[in-house]
Amino acid sequence: MAMETIFADKTISISSFKAKPAKFVADAADKPLAVLNHNKPAFYALSPKLFEQIADILDDYELAEIVRARLAEPKIVEVSIDDL
Numbered sequence: 001m002a003m004e005t006i007f008a009d010k011t012i013s014i015s016s017f018k019a020k021p022a023k024f025v026a027d028a029a030d031k032p033l034a035v036l037n038h039n040k041p042a043f044y045a046l047s048p049k050l051f052e053q054i055a056d057i058l059d060d061y062e063l064a065e066i067v068r069a070r071l072a073e074p075k076i077v078e079v080s081i082d083d084l
Contacts, residue, residue, distance in 0.1 A: 006041055008034035014042055021045065 011034040012024055025033060025045045033045040046054070 004040050006034045006036075008032040008041075008044060010034070011036050013037075017045070 008028075009031055010028050014035050014037045017024055017033075017035045025047055028045070028047065030047045030050045032050065034041045035043050035045055
């Protein structure tokens with residue numbers, strides 16, 4: 001049986017998490033918190049600050065993909081010096 005990777009330094013059982021979710025997210029100090037069900041990640045809880053940081057990274061990645069696609073097919077536009 002393969003072990004599932006947990007992408008968090010802190011973990012908590014789902015039953016403990018249900019008691020005080022806001023406290024446990026705050027205690028995680030802007031790091032992901034893995035909430036476990038039967039010792040497997042059920043979900044990850046993130047602070048708003050961490051979620052915003054991840055969203056910014058994803059936006060940057062998306063923009064970089066657009067730039068790469070546009071650079072791969074450069075468009076040459078001829079203009080005369082008088083048009084400038």
